[in-house]
Amino acid sequence: MSSLTKSFRELFGAEPRKPAAGDFTDAAIEMHRQQRGDKSRIAALKAELAEKKLGKAPPERWRRRRWAVLIAVNLLFVVSFQLDIQMLEGALTASRFVGFHMADLNSALQVMLAFKEVLVNLVIGTVTVLVFWWVLGGRTFCSWVCPYHLLAEWAEMLHVKLAEKKLIKDHPFDRRGRTVLWVIFAVLALVTGYTVYETISPTGILSRALIYGPGVALAWVGALLLVEIFYSRRAWCRYACPIGLTYGVVGAVSPLKVTYYLDSCFHEGECRKVCEVPHVLDMVIKGRATDVNMNVGADCTHCGRCVDACPTGSLNLKFKGLGDIFQ
Amino acid sequence: MVKSDQSVIKGKETRNRRKRRDFLRTLVYGLGVVGAAVAGLIPVLKGKTRHVRPPGALAEQQFMAACIKCGQCVQVCPVNAIKLAELDDGFGIGTPYIETRRQACDFSCDGLQCVLACPTGALTHDIDYPHQSEMAYARVERPASCLAAAGLGFKGQARGPEFAGRLRYDEVDRWNPIAVRDHPYDLELCDLCVRQCPIEIRIDQCSSGKPPSGDENQCPPLSAIALEPVDDQGGYLPVVREGCVGCGVCEMICPVEPGVIVMDYREPAGVAA
Numbered sequence: 001m002s003s004l005t006k007s008f009r010e011l012f013g014a015e016p017r018k019p020a021a022g023d024f025t026d027a028a029i030e031m032h033r034q035q036r037g038d039k040s041r042i043a044a045l046k047a048e049l050a051e052k053k054l055g056k057a058p059p060e061r062w063r064r065r066r067w068a069v070l071i072a073v074n075l076l077f078v079v080s081f082q083l084d085i086q087m088l089e090g091a092l093t094a095s096r097f098v099g100f101h102m103a104d105l106n107s108a109l110q111v112m113l114a115f116k117e118v119l120v121n122l123v124i125g126t127v128t129v130l131v132f133w134w135v136l137g138g139r140t141f142c143s144w145v146c147p148y149h150l151l152a153e154w155a156e157m158l159h160v161k162l163a164e165k166k167l168i169k170d171h172p173f174d175r176r177g178r179t180v181l182w183v184i185f186a187v188l189a190l191v192t193g194y195t196v197y198e199t200i201s202p203t204g205i206l207s208r209a210l211i212y213g214p215g216v217a218l219a220w221v222g223a224l225l226l227v228e229i230f231y232s233r234r235a236w237c238r239y240a241c242p243i244g245l246t247y248g249v250v251g252a253v254s255p256l257k258v259t260y261y262l263d264s265c266f267h268e269g270e271c272r273k274v275c276e277v278p279h280v281l282d283m284v285i286k287g288r289a290t291d292v293n294m295n296v297g298a299d300c301t302h303c304g305r306c307v308d309a310c311p312t313g314s315l316n317l318k319f320k321g322l323g324d325i326f327q
Numbered sequence: 328m329v330k331s332d333q334s335v336i337k338g339k340e341t342r343n344r345r346k347r348r349d350f351l352r353t354l355v356y357g358l359g360v361v362g363a364a365v366a367g368l369i370p371v372l373k374g375k376t377r378h379v380r381p382p383g384a385l386a387e388q389q390f391m392a393a394c395i396k397c398g399q400c401v402q403v404c405p406v407n408a409i410k411l412a413e414l415d416d417g418f419g420i421g422t423p424y425i426e427t428r429r430q431a432c433d434f435s436c437d438g439l440q441c442v443l444a445c446p447t448g449a450l451t452h453d454i455d456y457p458h459q460s461e462m463a464y465a466r467v468e469r470p471a472s473c474l475a476a477a478g479l480g481f482k483g484q485a486r487g488p489e490f491a492g493r494l495r496y497d498e499v500d501r502w503n504p505i506a507v508r509d510h511p512y513d514l515e516l517c518d519l520c521v522r523q524c525p526i527e528i529r530i531d532q533c534s535s536g537k538p539p540s541g542d543e544n545q546c547p548p549l550s551a552i553a554l555e556p557v558d559d560q561g562g563y564l565p566v567v568r569e570g571c572v573g574c575g576v577c578e579m580i581c582p583v584e585p586g587v588i589v590m591d592y593r594e595p596a597g598v599a600a
Contacts, residue, residue: 019514064352081402093421094397094446101446107395114392119448122395147348180427184361192368193392194418200360204396208411208421212398220363232356239353239358 004253007297011248013176016282023290028248031262031292041146045266049311057272058311062304074147077211092145092207093198094125101125105133105250106243107204110197112326113189132248136302137254140245142237143303144278147210148202148221152237155228156276162229174240175279182242202236204242235278237301244301252298258306260296265314271306281306282315295313358469367417376416377592378424379575381409382432382460382494383442384595393449396421400441400450406493406504408432409441425462427575427590432462434525434574435495437539458526458547463590465552470564473587474517475554478561481517485582489513492579494523507580517552520565520577520588526551540573552577 010016024032035041076088077095089096093107112118133141134179142149162168185197198204202224205217228235237244260283267286272278280297283289296315306315370376376391381400384390393535400423401409408422408430416422423441425432435455442450454460467473474481484493485507493504512519526547532538533546549570553578565577565588577588 067474086402089402089444090397090399090446091421094395094399096399096444096446102397103446105368107397111393111395115389115447115449117393117448119446121446121448125446171352172349173356174349177353177357181357181360185364188365194367194371195392195394195396196364196367196418197416198396199414200364204421205414207450208396208398212411214402215413217420222413235356239356 003295003297007252007299008249009250010279010282011245011298012179013174015175016279016288019288019290027292028262028290032287034086034287042266045312049266049268058274058309060308062308066303068149069144070147070150073145074207074210077207081211091204091211093201093204094122094242100128100165102129104203104243105129106246107195107198108203109137109186109246110189110195113186114193114195130235134254135246135256137251138258138296138298139244139251139257140256141247141303142241142244146203146243147206148224149237149301151206151221151225152228152234155225156234157235158229163233168230173232173235173308175239177239178241178245182245185242197242201231201243203241237276256302257318257320258296258300258302258304259316259318260284260289260294261314261316262292263293263314264312265289265310268310270309270311271315274301274305274309276301276305337415342498367420367461370417371419371595374423374542376412376419378412379427379573379590379592380443380534380595381423381425381450382434382439382457382572382574383445383452383454384462385449385451386595390449390595391418391422393447394422395447395449397446398423399444399446403436403440403444404432404438405436406430406433406495419550420451425575427463427578428586429579430492431575431579433494433504433523434534437545454591456545456547457529457574458549458570458572458573460572461595462595463575463593465567465571465573465588466576466591467565467567467587468589469583469585469587472583472585473564474583475563475565478563479517480513480515481519481582482511482513483582484511485519494576494580497528515563516554516563517582518563519580519582521552521554523576523580525576526570526572 041108075089080086080088087098092104094103096102101121101124103122105126108122108126163170188196200220202221205221209215209218224236230273265284267284271284272281275281277299280300283294304317308316340358380390385393398411401411408425410426412422412424414420439454439457442452442454470476488508492507494507495504496510499505499510510590527550529539529545529547530550539545546571550568551570551572552565552567555566556562557564573590573593575590578586578590581587
């Protein structure tokens with residue numbers, strides 16, 4: 001299976017498969033064999049890790065950068081209107097950045113399907129945003145811009161705390177549900193002529209609430225967060241949001257990727273514990289990597305939490321042709 | 328160690344049961360999400376989404392489909408006439424509307440900024456001038472309370488000291504609208520609804536040879552409202568005419584409470600409809 005097919009399969013909700021014997025490159029086979037045999041290396045790594053981990057939480061460099069960007073973008077929308085500085089007008093569904101049209105891809109799609117007529121402004125806005133998020137890749141929009149993502153991260157912190165205390169337990173959903181929901185909302189827009197998804201889009205609701213003032217729609221966002229805190233970890237972003245799937249498809253072949261290096265990996269699984277979409281990190285499981293370095297799949301939001309969490313530096317954000325520029 | 332056949336079968340059963348539970352749980356979640364979204368149809372069917380829309384709005388069904396709910400029209404309006412609908416509008420969430428009694432559209436931008444700002448054409452780019460819009464129908468709802476009907480004048484702030492609504496008064500500032508409360512009147516016969524009508528103002532400017540921005544195209548072809556005598560004791564009533572676009576300024580400025588004129592819902596024809 002090509003890595004792109006695999007990436008799409010997992011984006012649409014298939015569970016990662018154990019690679020077949022023929023999928024491995026010779027270099028990967030050799031490295032897996034060496035890692036198994038080299039007892040002293042493992043002992044040395046273990047000692048090093050024990051020292052590093054002593055009472056230390058993993059760094060949060062990427063999270064801090066990301067939150068700063070996310071808050072800055074959303075704040076720019078707010079001040080553009082409230083202070084009338086007109087830098088970034090509109091909301092996340094559609095906007096103008098210093099006069100240049102931008103449109104959220106999923107909102108634009110809903111409008112195109114419902115209205116069945118496309119104005120040139122919307123084409124310009126859609127193409128601009130498409131190219132932008134193609135370059136940044138994966139679901140970068142989700143973790144770096146979407147205001148709901150930030151609230152969901154806070155809800156997730158609570159969820160994890162409660163789960164550690166055994167007060168609650170995570171109830172996973174079937175990830176294929178998101179693809180089904182995407183199709184349902186596309187068909188609903190096409191058939192009913194209403195942008196049905198916008199009614200409940202927490203991204204749109206939050207963006208408008210920030211810019212134009214709060215309203216009752218925030219109750220819906222609150223309900224989603226309660227589900228995530230008490231019932232199912234990251235339920236909306238992982239299993240439901242059609243916006244995420246749209247961006248995942250657009251960014252599937254982007255030049256920016258999280259890259260995995262097998263040689264330094266100790267298969268501790270710290271990265272999978274913090275990941276919003278752990279299925280994209282299937283290759284870090286012992287014996288699963290089919291090559292010595294591999295790119296993480298399209299469902300990845302480029303949040304960088306795995307990069308921070310990895311004690312051995314085996315994961316990094318990499319821009320094709322430029323190497324690990326994001327140390 | 329080799330697992331016994333029994334335990335393999337048992338493991339499979341629990342796995343299948345877990346899968347079934349995951350599936351059912353997902354089904355409930357998915358139905359909940361779709362159900363919540365589709366419930367947005369209820370306010371539409373109940374007619375709750377019928378509002379005075381900004382100039383150039385397409386016919387309601389098309390307008391709801393085309394609007395991307397971004398509020399760029401809200402941001403450019405010089406008198407902040409446009410608000411965005413809430414979740415109680417269902418599918419209409421985030422669509423722009425105008426509460427005319429609170430703040431009408433007085434066309435003080437001249438160039439229909441909201442239409443120009445609309446990225447999807449939900450406010451059709453086919454109209455260029457105020458008199459081409461079709462936002463509502465003005466109707467004289469309470470003729471008995473009209474000051475002019477009793478031959479009365481009006482002195483003071485049209486809507487009182489608390490009213491935040493704004494209008495552009497050309498004679499005060501051509502470019503910046505000011506609060507109505509900062510522009511008290513002293514009229515022998517109350518004709519505020521006619522005096523402040525943006526269509527009538529343009530007609531007057533054109534007939535005195537000074538069309539807005541010197542552009543003849545800005546001249547409305549038809550009159551929108553006029554006072555006509557109702558008796559021989561000096562009583563007058565406003566009469567809404569064919570040129571009315573439903574901007575709501577007459578409703579907003581009317582000094583009696585509740586106002587004499589209201590806006591009736593008008594299915595926006597939208598030139599492209």
